[in-house]
Amino acid sequence: MVALCYNHAPFLPEALDSILAQTYPNLEVILVDDASTDASAGILTRYAAANPAWQLLLLPQNVGNCAAFNRAYRQSRGEFLLDFATDDVLLPERVSQQIAAFQKLGARYGVVYSDAELIDERSQLVRYHYRRTAEGQLVPQPASGDVFADVLARYFISTPTMLMRRTVLDDLGGYDEQLAYEDFDFWVRAARNWQFYFFDEVTTRKRLHPTSMSRRGYRPNDPFLASTIQVCRKALALCRTPAERAALTIRLRWEMRQAVRWRNFREAEALYSLLKQVAQPQLLDQLLSKYAKVAASIRGLPKS
Known part of the structure; x- marks a missing residue:
């Protein structure tokens, strides 16, 4: 122990x-x-x-x-x-x-x-x-x-x-x-x-x-969100079947929505980039991505 x-x-x-x-x-x-x-x-x-x-x-x-x-x-x-x-x-x-x-x-x-x-x-x-x-x-x-x-x-x-x-x-x-x-x-x-x-x-x-x-998760400047994105990248490399990629799609959509909700806009962009590698983005995904990109630009955030 x-x-x-x-x-x-x-x-x-x-x-x-x-x-x-x-x-x-x-x-x-x-x-x-x-x-x-x-x-x-x-x-x-x-x-x-x-x-x-x-x-x-x-x-x-x-x-x-x-x-x-x-x-x-x-x-x-x-x-x-x-x-x-x-x-x-x-x-x-x-x-x-x-x-x-x-x-x-x-x-x-x-x-x-x-x-x-x-x-x-x-x-x-x-x-x-x-x-x-x-x-x-x-x-x-x-x-x-x-x-x-x-x-x-x-x-x-x-x-x-x-x-x-x-x-x-x-x-x-x-x-x-x-x-x-x-x-x-x-x-x-x-x-x-x-x-x-x-x-x-x-x-x-x-x-x-x-x-x-x-x-502390899903709060502004969440210290763990960058790690979550890294793990999602690992998961993508480990997926073997369509069902597993579909499961990862669910995760990425959830994490992206939480990132936007709590104003972690650059992280939301990174999650959207991953999502595009796994599945065809839905209209809501695209709208959230555009919103995050504009909001990050207005706030002068560095690119992730």
Whole structure:
């Protein structure tokens, strides 16, 4: 388990106590602090001293989530990896349940993911990641097996719930450190050659708070949008079938509309350029592209 921290001091004790509460007996724990500016390093140091089997990496400079994770992953030895953000909370059976699920699956299964509770800053339940219809159907609909087209077209995986087979990360060379965030890129590259499995249990409590990464997406000057465009370019190179290209078309249209909505006009132009390589643009695509180009020119934005 890689427990990755950046300014999580208010939430750290609950997160680290949830590691200690795990029922799985053979847990390798590597604590990583990505040069936090709050009291996180001191809390991590105290827990590491109380648990000598835990490893502690206090990074002197902030390197970002992808690089920080990779440093710990490369010195880990476990057959499975859990990327645990220390503002979240693990339920006690989390690791045991997902390891047991892996043991029932074939060797091509590289990721097991599940449902999650979404909690607020006071650890109060907000809702579940998957909503249930009156008929008991989950929304968004999870997918298992070959999910490459699914991860292109839509978001449905709760990232903190994933347990990854080590060989998947080995095949990918870890996370791409050129990107600002990891999950979309990991899903795309991993799903090309590995199967995913949805384990229908709540295993994790995912924290919602103003500084969480998920709260910064699709806002003006979104720091992650450039990475999203890079991943879409990778996805285009990986597509093999018309169905997969159709799924990527859905993604590109969604991302372009969000870019225009939040006034990221140069990024919208880049997404439209990609869209033209995948499918015939629709009238709305063309109009949004023209609007973005004019708006970017008026604002004097540099070309992407």
